Structure formats: C-alpha cells, structure tokens
Amino acid sequence: MATVYNGEVPTPSLMGFTIPLTAALGGFFGLIAGQSTGLGGLLGIASGAVAGAVIAYVLISFLSYKIGRLATIIVVGLIGVSLGGPLGLVVGLSAGAILGWCAYWLHLGRYRASLPPYATSGQVLWHNTFKFICGCIFFFLIAPIITIIPLSFNAQDFFTFTPEMLALDPAGYSLKHYQDFFTNDDWLRPMKNSLIIAPFATIISVSLGTLAAIGLSQSHVPFRRAIMAILISPMIVPLIISATGMFFFYSQMGLWMEEYLNLSKSLTGYIKVILAHAALGIPFVIITVTATLVGFDNSLTRAAANMGATPTVTFFKVQMPLILPGVISGALFAFITSFDEVVVVLFVGAAAQKTLPWQMFTGLREQISPTILAVATILVIVSIGLLATVELLRRRSERLRGLSPN
Amino acid sequence: MTETSQHSGPVLAADGRPLKASLARALRREKLRAMLLIAPLLVFILITFVVPIGQMLFRSVENQIVSDVLPRTSEALEEWSYNDGAAPGEAVFFALTQDMVVAAERKEHTRLGSRLNYEESGISSLFRKSGRKVDEIGEGYADQFEAVNPMLVDPAALTQLFATSAWSEAVASDAELAVTRTFKVNKDVAEALPRASDAFREFAVFNQSVDEKDPRKAKLWNSVSLALFEDLRQNPAATVDGPASAAIAAAAAAVPAFDVEDLAQSFAKIDKDWLDPEVWTVIKRYSPEFTNGYFLNAIDMEKTVDGPAWRDEDQQIYLKLFWRTMLMSMTITISCILLGYPVAWLLANLPTRQANLLMILVLLPFWTSLLVRTSAWKVLLQQQGVINDIVVWLGLVSDENRLQLINNATGTIIAMTHILLPFMILPLFSVLKTIPPTYLRAAKSLGATNWTAFWRVYFPQSVPGIGAGSILVFIMSIGYYITPEIVGGTKGVFISNRIAYHISSSLNWGLAAALGAILLAVVMLLYWAYDRIVGIDNVKLGG
Structure with missing residues (x-):
C-alpha cells in the first residue's frame, strides 16, 4: 500500500526503532557505570539497556515531553548517586538528560527535521553521523581549553582532578594558585614586562603599518608585489629562523646602543624586544587594514578635497573613521602577537625582560607549577574578550561599508 | 569653437601644459606619495627583520676565525x-x-x-x-741572547730598536703616550729583521690595547727571541742602525753556535x-x-681529503631530523584536513546565525595563547593526566600500563593538530562558502549518487581551499618550536629544536645558521607556491 505524503514526518515504530536505539544508548551508559564502579562491563551493559528500554517505553507511552524529561533526569540522577556518590550524581543527571532527549528526539522524528522528506534512511543516518563527527571535532577544539579552567582551582599541586574535586567537595577547590600569581614576584614581574613591551610594539606596528597599508592601496604603486612580500615575510618566516637572525643582529645593536647612545643595559633590552615584536606584528596590521581598504570608496576623499579639506583633515575626518575597525583589529592582532610571543624574546631578551609567555615556557619545561593553569585561565578570559571585540569590530566595519546584508 | 580650431597641436590641460605631460606628472606624484607612505615601514622591516636574517645566512658560510x-x-x-x-x-x-x-x-x-x-x-x-x-717555547733562545747581551731581551731597548723615530720621540716627551699611542714599526728595521719586528709589534700592541701597559715595562715574550733567532739565522748579515747595532751584530755572530730548539x-x-x-x-x-663546511654538516656530510663525503651511518642525524620534520608536518597537515573539512563544510552550509555561533568554537582556540593550549595538552596528556585518568577510570587500560601520550611523536602530533586546526578551517571555510549549493542539487537531480555528486562536483571546487589551508598549516608546522619542545620529548622534536639547541647550548652558531638557511629555503619555496595558488593579498584572518 502506497503511503500518501501529507507534509508530516511519520512517527517511527516504537518497538522496532525507538526502544532498541534508546536501549543501546542506555547500554553505553551502563558500560561506563559498570566499568567505573567495578561491577563489570557485561552486567552494566545489560542493566543499562534494560533501563534505557523501560525509560523509552514509559516516556513515550505515558508522559508528556516536559514531565518526561524531568522525570528521567531525576531517576537516572538517583541511580548515579547510589552508584557513585556526588560524582555519580553529576554523571547520572547528564546521562538522564541525554537519555530523555534521545527518546523524544527519536520518537518525534526530529532526527530528520532538517532533511527533505524524501531523504532515504541511509541519508538520514549519514546526516546524523556527520553531525555527530562534527560535534566530536568541535569538542576536540574546545575541550582542552575548557578543562584547564576547573583544574586551575585545584587545592593541591596536581595537574589532574583529585578525588576531592570529583566529589565536589569544597575543600578540593581553592584560589591559591591565583593568589600565588598575584603575589609572587616571579609572575608579577613578567606580567609587568609583557604589559610594557606589548603596547609599545603595538603602537609602532600600527602607526607604521597603517600608513603603509594606505600607501599600498593606492592605484599606482611600483613593485607592489615585492613590497607586499617583504612586509608580510615576518609572518611567513618560521619564528625560530627570525629569532636566530635577530639573536645575532640585536646583540650587536644592543652593544652599539649602550656604547654610542649611552643607554642603560635594561633600557636597550626593552628596545630590542619591542623592535623585534613590532616587526612580527606588522604583517597582521597590513593584512587587516588592507582588507578594510579594499571596500573603501575613493570618491569620498575626492569629495572632501572638493569641499576644501586638506589631505590631513581628510585623513582624520573621512578616511580614519571608516578604516578604524580594521586598524583596531590589526592592533589587537599585533598586541596578541607580542603578548603571546616567546621564541624571539627568549633569544633577544635578557632575564630582565622576561615576559609572561617566557615564564610559562620555563615553568612548563622545568619546575612545572600549577600557577601556570591559573595564568592560563586568566589568559583564556582575556582572549574571549579580544575575540568578542574583534568580531564586533568586523561586523561594524562590514555594516559601515555596506558589505553585509544585515 | 573658434578656440579649439586654433589649436591643432596636442590637447592642453587647464594650466596650458600638454595634457599628456600633465597626466604623467600627476601619476608620478601619486607614485611618489604612495612610496613615501610605504617607505618608513619598508625601511623599518628591512632593518629590524630582513638584515638580521641576511646576516644569519651570511654566518652559515662565514669562517674568518x-x-x-x-x-x-x-x-x-x-x-x-x-x-x-x-x-x-x-x-x-x-x-x-x-x-x-x-x-x-x-x-x-x-x-x-x-x-x-x-x-x-x-x-x-x-x-x-x-x-x-x-709561552715556554723559545725560552732557551731568550736565555742565550741574554748571555750575549742583556739588551737583546730588554723590552725598553727593543722598543727603541723597533719603534719608528716619531713614536719614540712622542713617547719621550709624554710617557702617557706609551700606552695610548699605537706602536708603529720602523720600516728599515722591519726589512732587516722581519719576523722579530712582527713578533715585537704584536707584543707591544697587545700590552697597549689589552693590558693598557707601557710595552717598555712589560715582560718580554719568548716568541720575540725566537723570531730574532730565526731572522739572524736566515740572514746573518742583517744590520740595524742606532744604539742596538752593536748588540745585534754580536748576536748575529753568536747565533750559529746557539742550541737549536726543534719547534x-x-x-x-x-x-x-x-x-x-x-x-x-x-x-x-x-x-x-x-x-661550505656548515652546510655539509647540516646534511650529514663532512669534508675529507677526497672532498665531501657522507658521515658514518650512526652519525647521521640531520637528514633524519629533516625527514622526520617533513613527515610529522605532513601527518599534522593531513589530520588537519581530515578534521577541518567536515567542520568547514558544516559551517559553510548552516544558516548564518548558527554558523556564527559555531564559528566561535573555532575562533576561541585561534585567539587563545599558544602557551595556554600547549600547557593544556601537557596537563591532559601526562601519564597522571586527565585523559589517562579517564581511560583508567573506564577500565579500558589498567593502572599499571597507562598510555604514553606525551614526550613522543604522538604528543606533538595531537597538540599541534589542535593548535593548527583553525588555520585549516578558516581558509577552507572561505572557499567552501563560495561554492553554490545548487551545484550539488543539480548533480543529484541528473542522477548522481550522493558520493558521485560530492566527489565529482563539490570536492574539485573545494581543492583550492584545501591547498591554501594545507600550505599554511605545513609552513607553520615545519618551523614550530615551542610545542614540540614541551610535549615532544626526544622523539617528537623538529629541526627547529635542534637549531635552538645549537644557538643556546652547543653554541655552534654556524651550524645553526646553516640548518636555518635550509629550513628557510623550504619555507620560501612553499610560500612562493602559496602566493601562486592563493595570493598573499588574500590571506584572511579571523574568517
């Protein structure tokens, strides 16, 4: 008998589809529970599968969506507590949430909601597998960064979750690594150095880089490709090679500055690192500012000139506001390049110019201290802020230039 | 009307100049302005970046020591x-x-x-x-000369003998000048006693410049006596003018009878x-x-009597290291393609709002400090780390044989794939975004299976994106230093770690420069390819 398509996804069979699949998922959770509690994998799989099947049957036959989800979370959470204490509770609650969601997702046909109705079951299976794979890749991208955040609150000097932490015992958590960071001179001085070096390097790269990007965007520039290649090269040449070259050159330059300009050793040290970092940051400024200038309407400058503005006024009143988002995100890139850079400063700088990444690098290589995780967490938060700023600027710039539909 | 008919010559601009010249002038001025804007940065980069690299390349062949x-x-x-x-x-x-x-x-x-x-x-x-x-060599001659005439080993007398008269007169008027005024050799004496005057000049200049001492009051080097003996032996007829002439003549007569030292x-x-x-x-x-010794060293060759030859099998390390660097970079690039392609495809085909949200998950690692990500992997991959703990907790592996995930090639590949993955996804995404989804639908409606439609229609259009991302990832990974250094142990390090070792530990800077030059050549080749395929102007950051 041919089924007539009436615009709705047909409800899949309860016995032949939803219950077996939910049971399989339940079996998987059971395996984890069995292995981790020492009850044995087979027993775990069997009881998990039974629980999954029962949950699916009860949910779909008797309960509405909201009540069903809540009930599953509570029930599986309770099973978790009885098996594994506070940690078991957390795992149980998440397992319950996933099981309940899965049962309704399967039963209500949501798994094929984004596919055309004529898609074959093979295509539906592949579509969902693909989504699952992508999910795993996103997990791979983000999990390492997320994991270190709770670890930084560890009350002990371990790099893994202690039993107290897993038991959600407040005694297992502390702010002592943060306290160490904010009181220990080994960390404060590098932090200060980073905050001195990065802004100066950024100012140099941004001022020179913006001018050059404006020059490069003119219509007639001789040797444009060659100049561009030279200006971008600090980004392409491997850092270790840049660092090696700078190591030889800057040590001679430092001696020269000390001898002929009578600068103190520490000041020349800072100048060397700042110049090196400025050179490394320039490609990013060039790239972002050139990208903003691509959509720049040159008739605006002509209009300004027509109304009697001098080139300087035109630059600051007309051109600058329009390319400002590009300049700022270039500046952020230059800042983070300097703030995050360790190879060059390792070779060019002296101990007095030790920066935060340098201190982290030594920390990781020699006496590994958990304070690194506290620093890392702070830096993650800083980078979230930077990312948000750059994204906002990019959208604003696109809106200003009318490149984006919204 | 009448005006135009009067001008039969070239078209004129408003100021009366020929239009062609006027335009050429404007163009020239525009070029000049562009160059003036670029010049400061160009000079800055040349001085702070290009010159240091050039100097390093020079160091790889320089051997003046x-x-x-x-x-x-x-x-x-x-x-x-x-x-x-x-x-x-x-x-x-x-x-x-x-x-x-x-x-x-x-x-x-x-x-x-x-x-x-x-x-x-x-x-x-x-x-x-x-x-x-x-300094003991030649001591015998010094003693024998002293027996002939103490003047022959007296630095003050010898200074008088070997110095130019101008120098001696200046020093006589002001004793300070004996230290500050560089010692000059008397040409006539140098002709008669070439070796001795050369040796004495070294002695005098060393005392002046390094010890800041008056050479007349310093302790004479035995090498001067040795040189004097050699001069007098080879040329017994040597004569000099001035107060020392008698002493030199006596010495010349005595030299044939000296005890000879076999140097x-x-x-x-x-x-x-x-x-x-x-x-x-x-x-x-x-x-x-x-x-070319450093370069030969860098490719495991050495100079021998019969020209360059390969080192013994067990001493060959650099070619292996280059090969390993290439191999691991390739593995990392391929893992990045495998992981990056699905994600880029998903991001390119989702509605903008969802794609933007998921894009954050790609951009956050991109913006996070490299050291934060490296320390995260060090923490996760350790034997007592989170991943091993989970695996043991699940009972997949017993507590005794925890997985060795760090300090080897596995650690480097996992961590670097994670670190470089955004550099694959972002260029790939910007290419996939431009492929119209209708092509796939058209292929399917013409009867292609899903696989054929993807492989024959969609994939070929995405190849430029794969190329761009791969070259970018490959270039970045072959020069990587920090991550392999921290998670690579000894088996998972790259050529850059060896370069750093020669710079900071073994101090064999020439070899470091030669290794760097080879690495730079490889990167430049890839950069050139990248420029041909993608164009450096099209490098995009942050989507």
Missing part, C-alpha cells in the same frame, strides 16, 4: 698538503708559535679550539693545553697530536674565509 686567530699559520700552511703524509715543517711550527702566543694572550685560542672541535673532536683540548704552555718536538711535548697530519688538515681546510 681561523685566518683571524692563526693568520701566519694559515699562510704558511698553503704549501703543505695532507698527501705529504707527515706534519708540516719548521716554518709552519714557527708561524704557529707566533700565532698561538698572541692568541693565548688574547684568550682567543679556546674559541678557535671549540670552533675546530665541531669538525674534529679533541682539537678543543689540544688548543687549550697548547695555549697554557706555548715540532716542543709542540709534540705539549701534545703529540700536533704531529698528526689529521689535525693540520682540519686547520688548513678551515683556513679560507668562507666555507
């Missing part, structure tokens, strides 16, 4: 060759004595020793030992390696100011 420290020896060695089968003759040992005395006083012999030790082990200690004892034997007494032709070959081979 031998001819700087042993100038006389390298000249004297020109006539000697390894095929003689024996150590060189007296003339070379004489030159070596003169050079070594100066080098030992200036403490340059250890630097040269460690330089030559890169080529032949043992030379470093040979030079150190010889530097300590070389080769004196050196052999310090270290018998001086009689080994191998040592002399190394010195002779590295006498020229430029060498």
Whole structure:
C-alpha cells in the first residue's frame, strides 16, 4: 500500500526503532557505570539497556515531553548517586538528560527535521553521523581549553582532578594558585614586562603599518608585489629562523646602543624586544587594514578635497573613521602577537625582560607549577574578550561599508 | 569653437601644459606619495627583520676565525698538503708559535679550539693545553741572547730598536703616550729583521690595547727571541742602525753556535697530536674565509681529503631530523584536513546565525595563547593526566600500563593538530562558502549518487581551499618550536629544536645558521607556491 505524503514526518515504530536505539544508548551508559564502579562491563551493559528500554517505553507511552524529561533526569540522577556518590550524581543527571532527549528526539522524528522528506534512511543516518563527527571535532577544539579552567582551582599541586574535586567537595577547590600569581614576584614581574613591551610594539606596528597599508592601496604603486612580500615575510618566516637572525643582529645593536647612545643595559633590552615584536606584528596590521581598504570608496576623499579639506583633515575626518575597525583589529592582532610571543624574546631578551609567555615556557619545561593553569585561565578570559571585540569590530566595519546584508 | 580650431597641436590641460605631460606628472606624484607612505615601514622591516636574517645566512658560510686567530699559520700552511703524509715543517711550527702566543694572550685560542672541535673532536683540548704552555717555547733562545747581551731581551731597548723615530720621540716627551699611542714599526728595521719586528709589534700592541701597559715595562715574550733567532739565522748579515747595532751584530755572530730548539718536538711535548697530519688538515681546510663546511654538516656530510663525503651511518642525524620534520608536518597537515573539512563544510552550509555561533568554537582556540593550549595538552596528556585518568577510570587500560601520550611523536602530533586546526578551517571555510549549493542539487537531480555528486562536483571546487589551508598549516608546522619542545620529548622534536639547541647550548652558531638557511629555503619555496595558488593579498584572518 502506497503511503500518501501529507507534509508530516511519520512517527517511527516504537518497538522496532525507538526502544532498541534508546536501549543501546542506555547500554553505553551502563558500560561506563559498570566499568567505573567495578561491577563489570557485561552486567552494566545489560542493566543499562534494560533501563534505557523501560525509560523509552514509559516516556513515550505515558508522559508528556516536559514531565518526561524531568522525570528521567531525576531517576537516572538517583541511580548515579547510589552508584557513585556526588560524582555519580553529576554523571547520572547528564546521562538522564541525554537519555530523555534521545527518546523524544527519536520518537518525534526530529532526527530528520532538517532533511527533505524524501531523504532515504541511509541519508538520514549519514546526516546524523556527520553531525555527530562534527560535534566530536568541535569538542576536540574546545575541550582542552575548557578543562584547564576547573583544574586551575585545584587545592593541591596536581595537574589532574583529585578525588576531592570529583566529589565536589569544597575543600578540593581553592584560589591559591591565583593568589600565588598575584603575589609572587616571579609572575608579577613578567606580567609587568609583557604589559610594557606589548603596547609599545603595538603602537609602532600600527602607526607604521597603517600608513603603509594606505600607501599600498593606492592605484599606482611600483613593485607592489615585492613590497607586499617583504612586509608580510615576518609572518611567513618560521619564528625560530627570525629569532636566530635577530639573536645575532640585536646583540650587536644592543652593544652599539649602550656604547654610542649611552643607554642603560635594561633600557636597550626593552628596545630590542619591542623592535623585534613590532616587526612580527606588522604583517597582521597590513593584512587587516588592507582588507578594510579594499571596500573603501575613493570618491569620498575626492569629495572632501572638493569641499576644501586638506589631505590631513581628510585623513582624520573621512578616511580614519571608516578604516578604524580594521586598524583596531590589526592592533589587537599585533598586541596578541607580542603578548603571546616567546621564541624571539627568549633569544633577544635578557632575564630582565622576561615576559609572561617566557615564564610559562620555563615553568612548563622545568619546575612545572600549577600557577601556570591559573595564568592560563586568566589568559583564556582575556582572549574571549579580544575575540568578542574583534568580531564586533568586523561586523561594524562590514555594516559601515555596506558589505553585509544585515 | 573658434578656440579649439586654433589649436591643432596636442590637447592642453587647464594650466596650458600638454595634457599628456600633465597626466604623467600627476601619476608620478601619486607614485611618489604612495612610496613615501610605504617607505618608513619598508625601511623599518628591512632593518629590524630582513638584515638580521641576511646576516644569519651570511654566518652559515662565514669562517674568518681561523685566518683571524692563526693568520701566519694559515699562510704558511698553503704549501703543505695532507698527501705529504707527515706534519708540516719548521716554518709552519714557527708561524704557529707566533700565532698561538698572541692568541693565548688574547684568550682567543679556546674559541678557535671549540670552533675546530665541531669538525674534529679533541682539537678543543689540544688548543687549550697548547695555549697554557706555548709561552715556554723559545725560552732557551731568550736565555742565550741574554748571555750575549742583556739588551737583546730588554723590552725598553727593543722598543727603541723597533719603534719608528716619531713614536719614540712622542713617547719621550709624554710617557702617557706609551700606552695610548699605537706602536708603529720602523720600516728599515722591519726589512732587516722581519719576523722579530712582527713578533715585537704584536707584543707591544697587545700590552697597549689589552693590558693598557707601557710595552717598555712589560715582560718580554719568548716568541720575540725566537723570531730574532730565526731572522739572524736566515740572514746573518742583517744590520740595524742606532744604539742596538752593536748588540745585534754580536748576536748575529753568536747565533750559529746557539742550541737549536726543534719547534715540532716542543709542540709534540705539549701534545703529540700536533704531529698528526689529521689535525693540520682540519686547520688548513678551515683556513679560507668562507666555507661550505656548515652546510655539509647540516646534511650529514663532512669534508675529507677526497672532498665531501657522507658521515658514518650512526652519525647521521640531520637528514633524519629533516625527514622526520617533513613527515610529522605532513601527518599534522593531513589530520588537519581530515578534521577541518567536515567542520568547514558544516559551517559553510548552516544558516548564518548558527554558523556564527559555531564559528566561535573555532575562533576561541585561534585567539587563545599558544602557551595556554600547549600547557593544556601537557596537563591532559601526562601519564597522571586527565585523559589517562579517564581511560583508567573506564577500565579500558589498567593502572599499571597507562598510555604514553606525551614526550613522543604522538604528543606533538595531537597538540599541534589542535593548535593548527583553525588555520585549516578558516581558509577552507572561505572557499567552501563560495561554492553554490545548487551545484550539488543539480548533480543529484541528473542522477548522481550522493558520493558521485560530492566527489565529482563539490570536492574539485573545494581543492583550492584545501591547498591554501594545507600550505599554511605545513609552513607553520615545519618551523614550530615551542610545542614540540614541551610535549615532544626526544622523539617528537623538529629541526627547529635542534637549531635552538645549537644557538643556546652547543653554541655552534654556524651550524645553526646553516640548518636555518635550509629550513628557510623550504619555507620560501612553499610560500612562493602559496602566493601562486592563493595570493598573499588574500590571506584572511579571523574568517
């Protein structure tokens, strides 16, 4: 008998589809529970599968969506507590949430909601597998960064979750690594150095880089490709090679500055690192500012000139506001390049110019201290802020230039 | 109307100049303005970046140290060759004595020793030992000259003899000048006693410039007496003017009766390696100011008597390391393609709002400090780390055989794939975004299966994106230093770690520069390919 398509996804069979699949998922959770509690994998799989099947049957036959989800979370959470204490509770609650969601997702046909109705079951299976794979890749991208955040609150000097932490015992958590960071001179001085070096390097790269990007965007520039290649090269040449070259050159330059300009050793040290970092940051400024200038309407400058503005006024009143988002995100890139850079400063700088990444690098290589995780967490938060700023600027710039539909 | 008909010549601009010239002038001015805007940055980059790299490349072939420290020896060695089968003759040992005395006083012999030790082990200690004892050579002559006439070993009298009259007069008027005014050799005396005046000049200048002492009051080097003996032996008729002429004549008469010191034997007494032709070959081979030795070293070859040859199998490390760097970079690139393609595809095909949300998950690692990500992996991959704990907790692996995930190639590949993945996803995404989804639908409606539609229609259009991302990831990974250093142990390190080792630990800077030059050449080749495929103007950051 041919089924007539009436615009709705047909409800899949309860016995032949939803219950077996939910049971399989339940079996998987059971395996984890069995292995981790020492009850044995087979027993775990069997009881998990039974629980999954029962949950699916009860949910779909008797309960509405909201009540069903809540009930599953509570029930599986309770099973978790009885098996594994506070940690078991957390795992149980998440397992319950996933099981309940899965049962309704399967039963209500949501798994094929984004596919055309004529898609074959093979295509539906592949579509969902693909989504699952992508999910795993996103997990791979983000999990390492997320994991270190709770670890930084560890009350002990371990790099893994202690039993107290897993038991959600407040005694297992502390702010002592943060306290160490904010009181220990080994960390404060590098932090200060980073905050001195990065802004100066950024100012140099941004001022020179913006001018050059404006020059490069003119219509007639001789040797444009060659100049561009030279200006971008600090980004392409491997850092270790840049660092090696700078190591030889800057040590001679430092001696020269000390001898002929009578600068103190520490000041020349800072100048060397700042110049090196400025050179490394320039490609990013060039790239972002050139990208903003691509959509720049040159008739605006002509209009300004027509109304009697001098080139300087035109630059600051007309051109600058329009390319400002590009300049700022270039500046952020230059800042983070300097703030995050360790190879060059390792070779060019002296101990007095030790920066935060340098201190982290030594920390990781020699006496590994958990304070690194506290620093890392702070830096993650800083980078979230930077990312948000750059994204906002990019959208604003696109809106200003009318490149984006919204 | 009437005006235009009067002008039959070239079209004129408003100011009366020919339009063509006027336009050319405007163009020239525009070019000049563009160049003026670019110039400061170009100069800045040239000075702070390009020159240092050029200097490093120069260092990989530069080899002035031998001819700087042993100038006389390298000249004297020109006539000697390894095929003689024996150590060189007296003339070379004489030159070596003169050079070594100066080098030992200036403490340059250890630097040269460690330089030559890169080529032949043992030379470093040979030079150190010889530097300590070389001042004893020629002592016998000094005693014998003193017996003839004490004036012959008196630095004040010898200063008078060898210095120009202008120098002596200046010093006589102001004793301070004996230190500050550089010692000048009297040409007539230098012609009569070339070796002695050369040796004495070294002695005087060293005392003035390094010790800041008056050469007339310093302790005379035995090498001066040795040189004087050599001069008088070869040219008994040598005569000089002035107060020392009688003493020199007496010495010339006495020299044939002197006890002769065999310099080769004196050196052999310090270290018998001086009689080994191998040592002399190394010195002779590295006498020229430029060498390909570092580059040969960097590809596991060495200079031998019969020209460049491969090192023994067990001493070959650099080619293996280059090969490993390539292989691991390729593995990382391929993992990035495999992981990046699905994600880029998903991001390109989702509605904008969802894609933007998911894009944050790609951009957050991109913006997070490299050291944060590396420390995260160090923490996760340790034997007592989170991943091993989970695996043990699940009972997949027993507590005793925890997985070895760090300090080997596995650790480097996992961590670097994670670190470089955004650099694959972002360029790939911007290419996939431009492929119209209708093409796939059209292919399917014409009867293609899902696989055929993807492989024959969609995939070929995404190849430029894969190319761009792969070259970017590959370029970045072959030069990586930090991550392999921290998670790579000994088996998972790259050529860059070796370069850093030669810069900071072994101090073999020439070899580091040669390795760097080879790596730079590879990267430049890839950069050129990237420019041809994508164009450097099209590099995009942050989506």
